[in-house]
Amino acid sequence: MMLRKETRQITVGNVKVGGDAPISVQSMTNTDTRDPDKTLEQIYACAAHGCDIIRVAIPDEKAVEALPTILDRSPIPVIGDIHFNHELAIQAIEKGVHCIRINPGNIGSNDRVKLIIDAAKQAGIPIRIGVNAGSLEKDIKKKLGVTADALVESAMHHVQFFESQKFYDIKLSLKASSVPLTIESYRKISEACDFPLHVGVTEAGTAFSGTIRSSIGIGTLLSEGIGDTIRVSLADEPVEEVKVGIEILRALDLRKGPHIIVCPTCGRTEIDIIPIAKQVEAEVRNMKIKKNISIAIMGCVVNGPGEAEEADIGIAGGRAQAVLFKKGKIVRKIPEDRIISELLREISNLI
Numbered sequence: 001m002m003l004r005k006e007t008r009q010i011t012v013g014n015v016k017v018g019g020d021a022p023i024s025v026q027s028m029t030n031t032d033t034r035d036p037d038k039t040l041e042q043i044y045a046c047a048a049h050g051c052d053i054i055r056v057a058i059p060d061e062k063a064v065e066a067l068p069t070i071l072d073r074s075p076i077p078v079i080g081d082i083h084f085n086h087e088l089a090i091q092a093i094e095k096g097v098h099c100i101r102i103n104p105g106n107i108g109s110n111d112r113v114k115l116i117i118d119a120a121k122q123a124g125i126p127i128r129i130g131v132n133a134g135s136l137e138k139d140i141k142k143k144l145g146v147t148a149d150a151l152v153e154s155a156m157h158h159v160q161f162f163e164s165q166k167f168y169d170i171k172l173s174l175k176a177s178s179v180p181l182t183i184e185s186y187r188k189i190s191e192a193c194d195f196p197l198h199v200g201v202t203e204a205g206t207a208f209s210g211t212i213r214s215s216i217g218i219g220t221l222l223s224e225g226i227g228d229t230i231r232v233s234l235a236d237e238p239v240e241e242v243k244v245g246i247e248i249l250r251a252l253d254l255r256k257g258p259h260i261i262v263c264p265t266c267g268r269t270e271i272d273i274i275p276i277a278k279q280v281e282a283e284v285r286n287m288k289i290k291k292n293i294s295i296a297i298m299g300c301v302v303n304g305p306g307e308a309e310e311a312d313i314g315i316a317g318g319r320a321q322a323v324l325f326k327k328g329k330i331v332r333k334i335p336e337d338r339i340i341s342e343l344l345r346e347i348s349n350l351i
């Protein structure tokens with residue numbers, strides 16, 4: 001049983017983050033925000049796959065101008081991502097973004113950060129303070145190097161300024177591309193404060209390596225009860241980040257949904273399990289099932305139903321056919337060419 005670290009709760013649009021809220025999945029569009037239609041296409045795709053919150057980069061005033069269209073049509077809350085320019089942050093807040101993400105260290109001065117805080121206060125939206133190993137303040141880096149202590153000191157230094165302005169509607173991220181550094185930093189910040197944490201391994205890599213690195217980094221922290229919202233950073237389509245994020249939550253029983261058990265296949269396998277499993281997985285993903293259901297796809301009748309005894313439903317391969325089983329009990333036989341369609345029909349009946 002995982003005990004979740006208690007954090008304060010904030011609200012991003014209609015999504016609660018922290019406290020007893022479910023852990024939310026975020027992604028970030030990689031289209032040009034100045035093109036609202038393209039950006040919305042990605043947002044729709046992410047939302048359709050279960051993304052809870054989306055972030056968009058706001059590099060200039062043209063991007064700010066596209067915000068009303070995006071905000072009007074986005075089915076999920078939108079976070080504006082700002083670097084360096086406090087005026088862009090204020091304009092984005094005025095256009096109605098549901099949260100703003102800044103690294104106060106690169107905004108230029110406390111006076112400018114204060115202006116952003118005032119605008120967020122006025123709009124009633126939270127701010128994510130995003131500290132990154134790649135852009136630590138010079139004095140902190142000189143004193144502590146690029147370490148977890150440095151990331152925590154930088155974040156807490158910003159937190160103290162926000163608190164001095166009586167602004168508490170914040171969440172924190174301490175990002176590094178090193179998985180051990182990410183884990184250590186979040187463990188330490190989680191001890192140091194109770195603000196909700198946005199967890200992720202930054203610049204994690206391509207879909208293959210980035211999925212592994214993110215799963216280890218985010219998964220380790222979540223399993224220790226640390227993290228209120230997550231983002232998997234992949235050099236790929238944002239929707240791929242969402243799929244991985246949701247699978248990480250599913251793996252830890254932190255989000256309801258289908259679990260597909262597939263045997264690794266061996267010399268006893270009698271039907272072509274791997275393409276069957278891939279197709280069933282894709283179809284099941286499209287069904288957008290929101291309750292726990294375990295589906296087993298096993299290679300042989302001798303061991304399959306027994307090994308997947310806990311599965312709600314499954315098939316096990318025989319010669320040119322499969323048996324359908326429920327909770328380990330064989331129900332009936334299915335010819336090989338109808339395995340996928342019949343299994344999907346049975347799954348639909350179950351849900």
Ligand code: SF4
Nearest residue numbers: 263266269299300303
């Ligand atoms: S279920 Fe059967 S085919 Fe699959 S790995 Fe186990 S023994 Fe091999």
